[in-house]
Amino acid sequence: MNRISFVLFFCVNILIAQQTEYVDFKKVESVLLFNQMKVDSTVFNSYEVKFDILKQTDSIYLDAIDMKFLNVSLDKAAVNFKNDGKKLIVYNTFESNKTYTLNFLFFASPKKAMYFIDWDYEDGNKQIWTQGQGKYTSNWLPSIDDMNDKIEFDLSVVAPKGYQVISNGKMVSKRETPTYNLWQFDMQNPMSSYLVALVIGKYKKTVKHSKSGIPLEMYYYPKDHSKFEPTYRYTKQIFDFLEEEIGVPYPWQNYKQVPVKDFLYAGMENTSATIFADSFVIDSIAFVDKNYVNVNAHELAHQWFGDLVTETSGTHHWLQEGFATYYALLAERDIFGEDYYYWRLYEYAQELLEQDKAGGSTSLLNPKSSSTTFYKKGAWVLHLLREEVGDEAFKKGVKQYLKNHKFENVETKDFISEVEKTSGVDLNDFVNKWIESPSLNYEDMEGFFYLTSTSYKGFLQLDCSVSKAACFEFIKSTDNTYLKSEVIRRLKGDLPKDIFANSDIMVRQAVAQSLTEIPTELKSNYESLLNDASYLTIETALFNLWKNFPLEREKYFNKTKDIQGFNDKNVRLLWLTLALITEDYESENKQVFLNELTSYTSPKYGFELRQNAFFYLDQIQACEEACKENLKQATTHHNWRFKKFAKTLLEKENK
Numbered sequence: 210m211n212r213i214s215f216v217l218f219f220c221v222n223i224l225i226a227q228q229t230e231y232v233d234f235k236k237v238e239s240v241l242l243f244n245q246m247k248v249d250s251t252v253f254n255s256y257e258v259k260f261d262i263l264k265q266t267d268s269i270y271l272d273a274i275d276m277k278f279l280n281v282s283l284d285k286a287a288v289n290f291k292n293d294g295k296k297l298i299v300y301n302t303f304e305s306n307k308t309y310t311l312n313f314l315f316f317a318s319p320k321k322a323m324y325f326i327d328w329d330y331e332d333g334n335k336q337i338w339t340q341g342q343g344k345y346t347s348n349w350l351p352s353i354d355d356m357n358d359k360i361e362f363d364l365s366v367v368a369p370k371g372y373q374v375i376s377n378g379k380m381v382s383k384r385e386t387p388t389y390n391l392w393q394f395d396m397q398n399p400m401s402s403y404l405v406a407l408v409i410g411k412y413k414k415t416v417k418h419s420k421s422g423i424p425l426e427m428y429y430y431p432k433d434h435s436k437f438e439p440t441y442r443y444t445k446q447i448f449d450f451l452e453e454e455i456g457v458p459y460p461w462q463n464y465k466q467v468p469v470k471d472f473l474y475a476g477m478e479n480t481s482a483t484i485f486a487d488s489f490v491i492d493s494i495a496f497v498d499k500n501y502v503n504v505n506a507h508e509l510a511h512q513w514f515g516d517l518v519t520e521t522s523g524t525h526h527w528l529q530e531g532f533a534t535y536y537a538l539l540a541e542r543d544i545f546g547e548d549y550y551y552w553r554l555y556e557y558a559q560e561l562l563e564q565d566k567a568g569g570s571t572s573l574l575n576p577k578s579s580s581t582t583f584y585k586k587g588a589w590v591l592h593l594l595r596e597e598v599g600d601e602a603f604k605k606g607v608k609q610y611l612k613n614h615k616f617e618n619v620e621t622k623d624f625i626s627e628v629e630k631t632s633g634v635d636l637n638d639f640v641n642k643w644i645e646s647p648s649l650n651y652e653d654m655e656g657f658f659y660l661t662s663t664s665y666k667g668f669l670q671l672d673c674s675v676s677k678a679a680c681f682e683f684i685k686s687t688d689n690t691y692l693k694s695e696v697i698r699r700l701k702g703d704l705p706k707d708i709f710a711n712s713d714i715m716v717r718q719a720v721a722q723s724l725t726e727i728p729t730e731l732k733s734n735y736e737s738l739l740n741d742a743s744y745l746t747i748e749t750a751l752f753n754l755w756k757n758f759p760l761e762r763e764k765y766f767n768k769t770k771d772i773q774g775f776n777d778k779n780v781r782l783l784w785l786t787l788a789l790i791t792e793d794y795e796s797e798n799k800q801v802f803l804n805e806l807t808s809y810t811s812p813k814y815g816f817e818l819r820q821n822a823f824f825y826l827d828q829i830q831a832c833e834e835a836c837k838e839n840l841k842q843a844t845t846h847h848n849w850r851f852k853k854f855a856k857t858l859l860e861k862e863n864k
């Protein structure tokens with residue numbers, strides 16, 4: 210590096226830290242072209258951004274990774290610019306208190322943040338979707354990586370006919386040509402760049418309206434018509450509940466939810482357009498074990514906590530994740546009741562305790578904290594704060610906090626000071642103990658249960674290895690399904706003789722899991738678990754019955770041969786695997802079974818199903834050529850967990 214470039218590099222670095230002091234980007238209008246549902250390097254997208262200069266400066270920049278630019282102009286005149294592969298830097302004598310308009314054409318070929326799904330298969334479920342948080346929107350759209358500059362983004366998209374386009378804000382027009390449609394979206398308020406989103410795919414939608422009149426657009430694949438109701442069950446109730454509970458009207462024009470294939474997380478709260486993993490698109494039976502309710506409520510809560518008010522930096526990440534986790538729990542309490550609420554809090558406390566024992570407790574304000582800390586300790590802190598100051602002051606404080614900082618960036622003190630004002634309580638000690646200190650204070654959390662609930666008091670005093678009788682008595686006496694199930698699991702199969710007198714589906718699931726060695730006198734009771742409306746129960750029961758009663762395997766196979774299970778086909782894959790290793794069961798069909806199991810490793814399926822299929826094939830040492838080929842393909846997948854799984858397994862297979 211020579212000296213001149215060193216100086217330049219230094220200047221750019223200064224700009225990175227301080228651009229928000231010089232420039233305020235106001236509004237972006239961009240037209241994006243997806244002519245063939247494939248990357249076409251000849252297609253340039255148009256872009257216009259308006260910005261105010263706050264302090265005189267000789268350059269401004271947009272983050273833009275590996276892009277090409279054409280026709281760059283400032284207020285309609287050609288202008289000097291530099292594209293360094295990470296930024297588009299525009300040089301000019303920018304005067305303070307003036308507004309400028311920058312226009313250009315750009316071409317992007319994103320390696321991340323925008324994903325092209327099923328591109329290579331003729332019959333694939335072709336989709337494009339984006340993920341800004343943690344990946345940077347600037348991989349596909351020139352924008353500002355810094356969360357502290359909020360911009361109104363109005364996207365327009367040209368997509369082939371037959372495809373639905375979903376983006377932030379309200380779709381204000383759709384112009385049709387014989388082959389393409391132009392979709393125009395309008396936002397009325399600004400957001401941080403990481404919340405800009407785009408989905409293109411084949412969808413149907415149903416629209417309901419909230420009590421306050423906000424359109425709730427719920428998208429689904431045409432084939433999933435029958436899964437629509439269980440997937441989106443309680444959506445309107447959750448929306449109405451949160452709007453009422455938070456006390457501030459939903460801040461955007463509408464609310465859209467879109468499932469996508471092979472998503473990176475459970476869900477992402479893009480402004481007015483939540484994207485979620487299509488593994489949550491479920492039928493009524495799956496609803497029992499794996500529903501979308503928690504993720505639905507969590508991402509919706511973010512529309513206020515994260516999107517309307519946004520952290521200034523990772524130090525205050527709990528203002529987003531802790532709040533979303535806490536408000537999701539409140540929404541779930543409204544649906545599933547008080548017992549559910551306390552059980553989840555108890556589970557969160559156990560997870561935090563585990564982390565604590567492993568030396569992983571950190572301050573809530575440590576930007577390197579784990580998700581467990583940000584999400585679960587964050588939720589606990591809000592729960593305890595509400596206990597401390599009372600419902601009314603807490604709710605008023607939250608409301609003031611949102612109102613005073615809407616469309617801005619926030620820090621922890623902004624929230625705490627509002628609650629101090631509405632409650633009149635000095636929260637210094639509370640903040641020190643629960644927010645700043647790395648100590649978990651588990652005893653106080655457990656103490657909370659002693660104070661609020663007699664069932665928890667009894668439960669927390671139980672030790673089944675010391676007194677089985679006390680545990681039996683607790684199972685009999687409590688009507689708390691969650692605690693009863695937990696005690697049954699802790700008894701590890703050593704259960705009261707009349708355990709099957711319980712008819713609750715979750716309690717029966719706990720029995721299925723607890724009783725891995727089935728006494729003959731409980732055999733017919735245990736067999737009845739195969740009739741339960743729970744894919745998890747059926748999977749567990751099928752395996753345990755197959756293991757315990759080898760002479761009756763054919764009966765169990767015949768009873769469960771038509772059950773698929775969750776989207777990852779948990780029941781079907783177990784069935785195929787067991788059928789393959791049961792020598793005297795349909796020996797003429799072994800190849801058919803193996804072919805079916807192997808087919809699920811293909812990239813046309815979601816990665817959860819593929820991972821399950823690879824796992825079982827590896828277990829029975831039947832990952833043959835086609836399986837290995839698919840495994841090799843999986844090592845290039847965009848989901849890093851699946852990719853890592855595939856790499857490890859491939860190494861093992863090749864040994």
Ligand SMILES: [Zn+2]
Pocket residue numbers: 507511529530533
């Ligand atoms: Zn979240």
